[in-house]
Amino acid sequence: MKIFCLIKKNTYFDSVTLMGITKRLASLEGVLNLSVSMGSDLNKALLRDSGMSTPEAEAATPNDLIISFCLEDEENTAQLFESIEKGLVNRNKGGASKAKPVGIKSALNASPDANMVVISLPGEYAVLEAKRALQQDLHVMMFSDNVSIEDELMLKSLAHQKGLLMMGPDCGTAIINRKALCFANVVNQGRVGVIGASGTGTQEITVLLDQYGYGVSQVIGTGGRDLSKNINAIMMCDALQALAQDPGTDLIVLVSKPPEVSVAEKVSHLAKQAGKPVVVCFLSEGISRASDANLHFANTLEEGAQKAVALLNTSAKVAPVAVDTALVAELSNKLDAGQKYVRGVFCGGTLTDEARIIFKNQCPDLPCYSNVAKKPEEKLVNPNESVKNSFVDMGDDAFTVGKPHPMIDPTLRNLRLIQEAVDPQTAVILLDIVLGFGSNEDPAGVTLEGIEAAKKAAQQQGREVIFVGYVLGTDKDPQIMKLQMQKLESAGVILGKNNAHAARIAAAIIKGIQ
Structure with missing residues (x-):
């Protein structure tokens, strides 16, 4: 199949705008496998890997827009090129005129x-x-x-x-002086300051605090590389000192994927001097560290939020949500003997990591793979193909170059749901739905199309596939969490109270059928 390429020189769009353009152009009749991206080295490499590159694309600069696509009928090339041009020209239609x-x-x-x-x-x-x-x-x-x-x-x-x-x-998530910036949720105002080097990880902490009846003072994003050896946590340390002096903040939560060891030690040392309780939530696999003065460690996002609440209110009773064993037994009975693996298909990278860590802790003897795993032996060779128990971050660059992020457009994730469901070894499909500003206006509604198609595909093969999910958000979000949950529950999706709870449900089902 021939690949066509349209290059728009010195035409820059941010990633959110690119997602909207991609969704609009992909809906044009006759356009197949379309990719819209800026000409960065990473994007060009991903285009090559996906078979969508051309000499014109290879020559593009980071400031050039690349539109690479296949056509259903090559005789309509001129007409479709014109339609694509119009789609770009009309990208701001309906927007503000200012x-x-x-x-x-x-x-x-x-x-x-x-x-x-x-x-x-x-x-x-x-x-x-x-x-x-x-x-x-x-x-x-x-x-x-x-x-x-x-x-x-x-x-x-x-x-x-x-x-x-x-x-x-x-940096994609922040809440400054009650103003949600980029991808963030509408949560209660309170006295917990959050500093995050992780977007969905920060979102999860804030919505869990909201769920427990607490709120945030400030939410400061740092960018994912802040805790690298090169940057040495400059912004996390500065933000930590700022919140330590903030009279509106009583407790601080730090969120990140595992940082460099020396950087983690630097941050921990500074946190000890904050004069306020600090919960350090650097996602880790089975590593427990004892509390030290005002410093408290958590291995998961759920544990981080719960420790924060317990420190704010010693009489508060917060604990991991228990798994309904009777429900697990009932669900397990619906599976065939050949169905034995969980397939996590996520929008959020940190949610993927948390679910994977929890699964490994619950089922330590079972194989577990991911496209975002750090250990080489646990990394998926091909992110497009799950192996045994797999946890896939669909928001990773390998999937999103030139395509909308699944938080904005779940279409690509829906295709993966169907792919996992037709695998006769799939027992459970675990997924997240992320609400808030910047996300799809009805993510559950759009994802239901994929869930229903996946269920139907499995049923045609004489099997049932169990869907377990979690909705990250609040009822104050534009999408209204309660309504999103109702849509999923009406389709038979088993919902966790949080991401960690959903992961434990999935792990219990898999553990019970081994």
């Missing part, structure tokens, strides 16, 4: 009282504008990625010198 600032100077002219800027530009321009913002004494949240580690270090060092926040690059 002109957007083109730089820090024009943004400040439009909003002279602003003290923070959110930046979503190509990496090289994002760095320049972030530096200008910091020099203007503005806090920065950088949604942009494709920023070199050297530039990140330069920006965070400048912010540190000036006493400013430099959230990012690649």
Whole structure:
């Protein structure tokens, strides 16, 4: 099949806009396997791996837009190229007519009282504008990625010198002075400060606190590389010191995937001096550390939120949600002898990790693989093919280059649900639904299309597949969590109270059928 490629020189769109463009263009009749992405080295490598690259795409720069696609009928090439061009021209249809600032100077002219800027530009321009913002004494949240580690270090060092926040690059979640930025949920205001180097991990902590009747003072994102050896937790440490001095914050929660050991020690040492309780939730596999003065460690997001509540209120009774053993037995009886594996198909990377860690703790003797596993022996050779018990992050770059993130458009995830269901060895499909600003307006409704198609495909083969899920959100979110849950439950999806609970349900079913 011939690959066509359209290059738009010096035409930059941020990832959220690209997702919307991709969804719109992919719906054009006659367009197959479409990819829309910026011409970064990573995106071009992923295009090559997916068989969607062309010489024109290889020559693109990080500031060029690449539209790569196949056509159902190549005789309509000219017409479809025209339709794609129109789709780009009309991308802002229905949006605000007010002109957007083109730089820090024009943004400040439009909003002279602003003290923070959110930046979503190509990496090289994002760095320049972030530096200008910091020099203007503005806090920065950088949604942009494709920023070199050297530039990140330069920006965070400048912010540190000036006493400013430099959230990012690649920072997608924050709640500052009750304002949710980028991907965040509507949660209670309270007295817990959260500092996160993980997007969905931070979201999960905030919604669990909300679920337990508590709230957040500030939620500060750092970007995923902040706890690397090169950056050395500059922003997490600065944010920790800021919240330690914040009269509106009584307790601090730190969230991250496992950092460099030396960096973790640095952060822990500083946390001991905060003068307030600090819960350190750096996802880890079976590593327990005793509390030390005001420092408390948690291995999972659920444990992190529950320890925070227990520290705030010693009389509060919070514990891991128990698995209904009778329900597990009932579900297990629906499975055939050949069905013996769980397939986790997630939108959130940290949710994937938490579920995988919990499964391994519950079923230590069973094989477990993932596309985001750190250990080479546990990493999926091909992320498009699950092996035995597998936990797949569908938001990973391998799946999202030129395609919408599953939090925005679950279509790609739906196809994976069907793929897993037709595997005769699949017993349980575990999934997440993420609500909040930036997410799909009806993620459960769209995902139901995939669930129902997957169930039907399995039934046609004479089998039942059990769906276990979790809805990350609150009833205050635009999508309304209760309504989203009702849609899933009406389709027979077993819902966990949180991501960890859903993972324990799945693990109990698999453990019971071995």
